[in-house]
Amino acid sequence: MCLIPYSLSPLASWLFLLHGDAMKTPLDECMNLVELTEEFGTDDKCRRVLEQLRWPRGPMCPRCESKATKIANRFQYDCDSCHYQFSVTAGTIFHDSHLSLWKWFLATYLITESRKGMSSNQLKRMLKVTYKTAWYLTHRIRAAMLEVAPEKLDGTVEIPTSARMWK
Numbered sequence: 249m250c251l252i253p254y255s256l257s258p259l260a261s262w263l264f265l266l267h268g269d270a271m272k273t274p275l276d277e278c279m280n281l282v283e284l285t286e287e288f289g290t291d292d293k294c295r296r297v298l299e300q301l302r303w304p305r306g307p308m309c310p311r312c313e314s315k316a317t318k319i320a321n322r323f324q325y326d327c328d329s330c331h332y333q334f335s336v337t338a339g340t341i342f343h344d345s346h347l348s349l350w351k352w353f354l355a356t357y358l359i360t361e362s363r364k365g366m367s368s369n370q371l372k373r374m375l376k377v378t379y380k381t382a383w384y385l386t387h388r389i390r391a392a393m394l395e396v397a398p399e400k401l402d403g404t405v406e407i408p409t410s411a412r413m414w415k
């Protein structure tokens with residue numbers, strides 16, 4: 249059974265990285281779409297970024313905080329102490345999502361960068377995902393933003409009615 253608490257920290261860090269709000273980063277204050285695609289255009293690149301953000305001193309077990317070892321040919325780690333196996337997305341909003349990581353990153357970018365707010369329908373068209381996925385993304389990402397950077401939510405916040413929710 250997975251007992252990892254739900255945490256937003258990698259996304260939070262990434263948002264800060266993207267916007268340069270709180271941390272000095274080697275990246276420019278604000279990325280454009282071309283730079284974003286170059287930096288985060290594949291799942292591998294996204295995973296590496298998450299690994300660096302989450303474990304600057306090497307992979308660490310989310311259960312017992314011991315050192316962990318990468319499992320060869322898999323995107324998983326094995327705790328040296330309790331042998332719990334986990335991925336870099338464990339305990340984050342990206343966990344258990346069928347959506348590619350790079351689409352999560354792109355969705356985060358689109359939602360945080362759109363001045364007037366981004367509707368689930370817009371996101372659905374732009375990412376070529378179902379409305380259900382787009383709705384889930386907009387709500388999870390907005391919840392994360394509310395936690396780390398509420399001032400970024402100046403735009404229109406879409407409040408879907410239950411009738412529209414899963415179309």
Ligand SMILES: [Zn+2]
Binds near residue numbers: 312313314330
């Ligand atoms: Zn452990």
